[in-house]
Amino acid sequence: MRNPLYKRLSRELLKDLIKYIIMFFFLALPIALCSGYMIGNDSMIKTYYNGIDKYVLEDGHFITEKELDDNLINEIENEENIKIYKLNYKDETSSNNHTIRIYKESDRQNINKYNIRKGNIPSNDNEIALDRLYLENNKLKIGDNYIINNKEYKICGSIALVDYSTLFKNNTDTIFDANNFSIALVNDNAYNNISNDHVKYSYAYLYPSRLNKNEAHDRTTDLTKDLYQKLLSNGNSLDTLLSKDDNQAITYAISDIEGDLVMMLVFGMIIVFGLAFVFALSTKSQIESEAKSIGTLKAMGYNRFELLTGYLILPTIITLLAGIFGNILAYTCLKDYLVGLYYHSYSLPTYVTFYNPKALLFTTILPILMVFIINLLVILKTISIPSLNLLKNQLVTKKHKKVIKLNHKINFISRFQIRVILQNKGTYIALFFGTLLATIILLFGVMMNPLLNHYKKEVIKSQIAPYQTILKTDIDGLDGEKLYVKTLDYKNDEIMVFGLEKYGEESKYLKNINLDNKKVVISTDIKSKYKLKLNKKIKLEEKYSDDTYEFVINDTYKTTGSLVVFMDKELFLETFDSGYLTSYFSDEKLDIPGEYVYKTISLDDLILVSNQLTDSMGKVFFLFTAISIVLFVLLIFLLAKIVIEKNQSQISMLKIIGYDTFNINKIYNISTGIITILSVVISTFIAQFFIKIAWDIVLQTQMKGWLDFYIEPYLYPLIFGIGLGSFLIVYLIESRKISKINLSVALKDDNL
DSSP states (O other): OOOGGGGGGGHHHHHHHHHOOOOOHHHHHHHHHHHHHHHHHHHHHHHHHHHHTTTTTSSSEEESSSSHHHHHHHHHHHHHHHHHEEEEEEEEEBTSSOOEEEEEEGGSSSSSOEEEEEEOOOTTTTTTEEHHHHHHTTOOOOOOEEEEEEEEEEEEEEEGGGGGSOOSSSTTOOOOOOOEEEEEEEOOHHHTSGGGGGEEEEEEHHHHHHHHHHHHHHHHHHHHHHHHOOOHHHOOOEEEOOOOOOOHHHHHHHHOOOHHHHHHHHHHHHHHHHHHHHHHHHHHHHHHHHHHHHHHHTTTTHHHHHHHHHHHHHHHHHHHHHHHHHHHIIIIIIHHHHHHHTTTTTOOOOOOOEEEEEEHHIIIHHHHHHHHHHHHHHHHHTTSSSSHHHTTOSSSSSOOOOOOOOOOOOHHHHHHHHHHHHHHHHHHHHHHOOOOOOOHHHHHHHHHHHHHHHHOOOOOOOTOOSSEEEEOOOOOOOEEEEEEEEEEEEEEEEEEEESSSSSGOOOOTTTTOOOOTEEEEEEEEHHHHHTOOOEEEEEEOOTSOOOOOEEEEEEEEOOOOOOEEEEEEHHHHHHOSOOOEEEEEESSOOOSGGEEEEEEHHHHHHHHHHHHHHHHHHHHHHHHHHHHHEEEHHHHHHHHHHHHHHHHHHHHHHHHTOHHHHHHHHHHHHHHHHHHHHHHHHHHHHHHHHHHHHHHHHHHHHOOSOOOOOOOTTHHHHHHHHHHHHHHEEEEHHHHHHHHHTTHHHHTTTOO
């Protein structure tokens, strides 16, 4: 016998077209966002790591005071078992006062090769190729004229260098600067015609094989010592030696790209839970409304398989179409948009999209399978009920319950509303939990940009001094407060340890800090991130070493954007006998030669860091916010719609006894509205609790640094407003549906 349920599929689709459209987008949008992010993220990671071999990325480089002759280079290569390549550069100033680091194009034929994004490589003496991101940020294009040291060049190409995926001028800079700094390539003649006043004798090297981080660190330590002695004995000196793992220009971008994936997966998990809840509720509502039909078919002899297929086909098709549409959207628009956000911050090689089976599995196959299983379980439970019970619309065993008496002083409509809420408490409880999920999704999306802006203000406000200068060598008598600085590891982070000469009343900058010579003070960021307690110990470790140091925590000091341990100078020098630097807090920039300065941190640097963080992350979360709002509105609409559908018989009876649509709206839609608004208000405060837990776990285990969890006060009325707006939309749509409910519905219901 042909299954008659197949004939009703098109009719069922048209009847509940709005519901199925909502279900379609509720599944398709999260699939598109999560899949697009995973595809783009994974492809960028693969492009980066493939580029290590494709563009022959250095294992490290060193800079010397004087140029090395070929004989000395050969001698070092043989003794150290490395291959050395000349990679000299000149830092010159453009007409707009930007620093341009100029390399010979010919030096990059065998190591740190260039990737031509557009145009061509310089062939004439007046041509120059500049970094793609720098050109983009300064609104320059190929064919434009560009002046460096009063000489005019023609921009012939845009490039990306594998050793400058992030545009750090100096490895010690707090943040990169793709607006005022660029790398450039010129031909040999053009390079030789530039003065040697600002030349740096740089040499990249390769080991015979790639080493892991620990092996590379040991080799770097040995190489530094050997080179220092070798160069010193040859009348030269070693300025800098930097392995690729310690080079921010190489590692910063990939660390950011890999770290962001964790946050996206957390967002995806929240969406998956939301999907499970919505589909379970929707399927249950549909089955309840068609219980008599199922009972009739069972009584006629249709088996479970025929009933299952009849009710599973439509939601399964909708789910599959949503998955297909979501992936098409992911592989076309969203993937390119999300990748573009990273390319707006980093100077990466040409992007290649790789097929990502993990993205297909986690963002498409698993949600689709989950929806199928949920529908299957709900339908199986219903068709297992005896046919007679289904025909009587008795899906659960009814228990005699004592009716709650309501005060007669309450007007009739209000008592009716209370009865509606009590009779539909199961559905309204589901509405609350659905609203909670929707609020979590929405709050996660809208909180990020305000959080980043708050972080920026707090960083600036908590700056210890206008300038902090870290020196390469100890210099006494400078205008400022002297301290000692050492970097140690604590779990997932690098911790700055400050040994203070002055603090408390003696200090101009650290008046609110009091130190015991046997205890330390930690920054509030460390305390917040790792939930450390006063009078407990903190154990710090040397990087790539077994050396550890334990200190008792005496107090905390308010700072934002830095993980710092403060201690007395005596305790510092007693604990560390080497490997530390001297530093000064000061009101003005120290007037000392640049070769003595390791790093300078100023207010401008902190603002630049905050702006860069907002610029790179803010645009990603704008997309999250937009999709979160859409999902929130759809979920509220769907849940409120289910309430009306479950009470069609009661609404029909009210029409029979003379109630018009306006009064029925007051009874049902206003009741739903009250529960919706209460749910939104309560859910907003509960949602921030769950998000904070996830926030702390992700930042503690997967990310460096710390961002305090913060919700801008205006977000509470914003979410309330979105909830109210969602209900008003629902009210208008469901009012129209109530007006179309036929009076005959009540006459067909045996329970009334």
